[in-house]
Amino acid sequence: MNKPLRRRMERNEESSTATNLELFFDLVFVFALTQVTALMAETPTWHGLLRGALLLSVIWWSWVGYSWLSNLVKADEGPARTAMLVAMAAMFLLALAIPEAFDDLPGGLDGPLVLAFCYLLVRAVHVWLFWIAADDDTALRAQIVRFVPSVIGSTALLAIGSQLSGAAQTALWAAAVLADYGGTFLIGASGWRLNSAKHFAERHGLIIIIALGESIVAIGVGVTHLAISWPIIVAAILGLTIAASLWWSYFDTHVMICERALSDAQGEERVSMGRTAFTYLHLPLLVGIVMLALGLKKVVGYVGGENGHTLADPLYGPPLWAMYGGVSLFMFGYAAVAWRCIRTFKAQRVILGVVLLALVPLVANLPAMASLAVLTALMAGLIVYEWVKYRDLRDEIRHAEHH
Known part of the structure; x- marks a missing residue:
């Protein structure tokens, strides 16, 4: 009989370090940062810098969510491996859409909406895998439930903002970032788990x-x-x-x-x-x-x-x-x-x-x-x-x- 998904995940210990899969996962962020720099270079105005900072905030929030997840369970074991690769693909598509993050180019799909959808997919995979990894940790699962409204709120604001332009669009992006960062701050630290200080510091150094x-x-x-x-x-x-x-x-x-x-x-x-x-x-x-x-x-x-x-x-x-x-x-x-x-x-x-x-x-x-x-x-x-x-x-x- 196959083990439940949560049983095929391996918890990290204090001595755990970053896995090769996490380093592979980070490669899409190299591309994303390059895309943001190029976008700001095209429109080096104050509004352009603000939009660049908002994009970086969204990219950063995508990354840090998985830094907490991979600190709880090994990223290259069980369903975590597949989920990380799916999230990586979604993040890569998000990075591809960065030149159209605020202004849709003629032809093709709606660039701003594609970016918002990819962000939703990145966040949904993160929450789903975190829920499974929590197993019978009721405090962690309760914290994940409190965390979900900020995920829904931020992605909804990005989706709405994708259909706007100018200052109104930038304002909704700022509101989405505030929903993510502020919502997570308001639910407090109780319930989250940080198994390995070494792994966590190493990931941020990388x-x-x-x-x-x-x-x-x-x-x-x-x-x-x-x-x-x-x-x-x-x-x-x-x-x-x-x-x-x-x-x-x-x-x-x-x-x-x-x-x-x-x-x-x-x-x-x-x-x-x-x-x-x-x-x-x-x-x-x-x-x-x-x-x-x-x-x-x-x-x-x-x-x-x-x-x-x-x-x-x-x-x-x-x-x-x-x-x-x-x-x-x-x-x-x-x-x-x-x-x-x-x-x-x-x-x-x-x-x-x-x-x-x-x-x-x-x-x-x-x-x-x-x-x-x-x-x-x-x-x-x-x-x-x-x-x-x-x-x-x-x-x-x-x-x-x-x-």
Whole structure:
């Protein structure tokens, strides 16, 4: 006799790590982030940036739902494997529809409606599998029931918004995001399960790597149609240095400290920390990196002579704010995550975030390459400062045994 579906699922333990299927699942998010960056680059206005941020919020919510699910049960065992592949297919179709997320192109299917339907499918598979995985855990099943209204509400709002345009459509997208994030927040942390702190921190670290990869891709995509030149080479190196600095700032010690704090927390406190520090506060990190990617793409286009630009032309307006503001948002997000996990105020990160925002009106008068160089110097300066000031502490954190 075949075992019930729930009996063919294997629960994760504290020592569990990410599976190959989860890494495969993440590939569609690489494509989705690339699509969002390209969409914002086509319409680099404030409204375009807002819509890009809303799209990223929807994509992020799709991903985090499965990060909680795969923390409960192994993603590559039993029905979880098939469900993850189905969700992956739906997410891939959602990513394909991103260029038509707000404006349907002539011919074919209704792009905005296709995106809304794919989002519904991604969320429905998630809830269905979570219900089965909960088995006889009545507290978890009760939490899933409380969770369902936010799923229905957000997808319904996206479906309605698909038939509108302009500000009204953007407002409904914002309402859909609010329904998802606010609804999940209001039902509280009680009832959810976080079995492995190691797995959870690792999954979020991997998605940050994916986002940083998108910033590098943006540099390459921005010059694919341009002749290679010294200005492009210099801009590419500067952009890569910024991406590397963000990588260093997150992975040098930060991810280790937060994983250990999450591991030390137990029960509802662990769930609360995971929900706040990772599910909610990692979104600013993701949005910040993608906004940076947009700015980098524009800079390499400028210095490469795209659309008649010259080396003397400044980067200004939304693209410049995206580049500087994206890094600033990353700094603020990082500081918030650190505060929630270890109650430590990262003053130098917050100060840098404020300084970056204050500099935008000034660097708007500089050539695009110069504004990129200033940002690179500030990021490299932060890394050097922390490396020198906290050298002994870094060594202790990176090589300490954690039990």
